[in-house]
Amino acid sequence: MMKYSGQTRVLVAVDCIIFGFDGENFKLLLIQRGFAPQKQKWSLMGGFIQPTESLEVGAQRVLKQLTGLEGVYLEQIPAFSEPNRDPVERTIAVPYFALIDIQKYEAQLSTEYHAEWFLLTEMPNLIFDHQRMVEMAKMRLRYKAALHPILFELLPEKFTLPKLQTLYEKLYETTFDKRNFSRKVLSTGLLVRQEEKDKESSRKGAFYYKLDKEKYYDNFEAFLKFIPNPEKFLI
Amino acid sequence: MMKYSGQTRVLVAVDCIIFGFDGENFKLLLIQRGFAPQKQKWSLMGGFIQPTESLEVGAQRVLKQLTGLEGVYLEQIPAFSEPNRDPVERTIAVPYFALIDIQKYEAQLSTEYHAEWFLLTEMPNLIFDHQRMVEMAKMRLRYKAALHPILFELLPEKFTLPKLQTLYEKLYETTFDKRNFSRKVLSTGLLVRQEEKDKESSRKGAFYYKLDKEKYYDNFEAFLKFIPNPEKFLI
DNA sequence: CCAAAAGTGTTCACGATACACCCATGT
């Protein structure tokens, strides 16, 4: 097979910034790196791109290895390509942020990678430029979620409005008026109220809601703002 | 030097989707590919990433080679990484869209690449998946420009409000009310009216405006909507 | 004097915000 001559080939890695939400706080799934350099240090889950897979497929593979989950919400963020970002060998990293339902995950946790959930606010130091990747991912998530209904990916199938509101409040480090919030969310018609209530976090109990899957997928890329004044939060 | 073992290295290319605006229509700067395969076919300007440069730097280098311009507005869009997208050898392409002032360019055009401006609506067929890259870039540009004041990058230093409006109208393939448009644009305080008028395109003449550079750079990433109902245009 | 494009103000409607009370229940 013919090749392009005189050009340098480089390693390409996908690194996953895996977000979860435990009902109270944002979490990040990190692993303890199992190989040199920086063995034992905390790191994002990642892997080198294989000859037969695209970046997207590679990221899904890496996620499946760690969490057992497939079809996870993934979004590419701009590549990290400083020539010396990896001290071993030049590696271009294409980060993906992933939104997963922390409950689905728990059962499947592989012990192979020494993975652990950290509160986003209490992250350990990470190797290389992974810290910066997390920062970028957080910014991107804030941006995207201000305009599109993607945070549902972090919630279990059934969730309550107060939980949904907490989710948004934690991401934007603010509080919202619950009357306005519920009106805005319900007006999208994306949510279906269930008979059942969640009695865990209050005496009265809060109704569970499920997504109207059809409307949800139709509106996935739609422009739905759940938070007031999004411009305040967008960079 | 130590290396990661057992992994495949790949070529990484940057490809530039170069947009211009001639005062009436969007244009795209394409080159006639000078090497096999698909020699002579129209293509985006691109290049392989070099050992000492980041992707961003590589894209700027490629742009400079073709146009002579430096410090051009560039934005990365998600990588194209299908294993067989380049028939010669696996290459991951990281596309950047560039917004340039078509007037600054014209003098500097290198003849080396057989470059030519095409109307965006009358593009020839492009090699590989470059067509799809242009589509993606167009979508991204529409998205970004609906929320942030980036289209000024396409205009010369002095421009008139009617030209600015035409620019937006062409991108969104619609028309806007000029009273609302000018009010909205001027209310940002980003524009400074000049004494001079452009008498080219009307008898009465239209005032030239310049950007207030300081405010512009402050608001570069700010949330400024110049078009009504942006949600209608965002995917 | 006429054609062609530039420039400008007001009204209206809707969406966004602010705000406070009652409800259900477990202890």
Add this chain to the structure above:
DNA sequence: ACATGGGTGTATCGTGAACACTTTTGG
């Protein structure tokens, strides 16, 4: 009975959209 969190309605304000006439001047 009371403490705790859940749920709901209304009044007001401000932003965004619709809309039409006057101005300038080259021919």
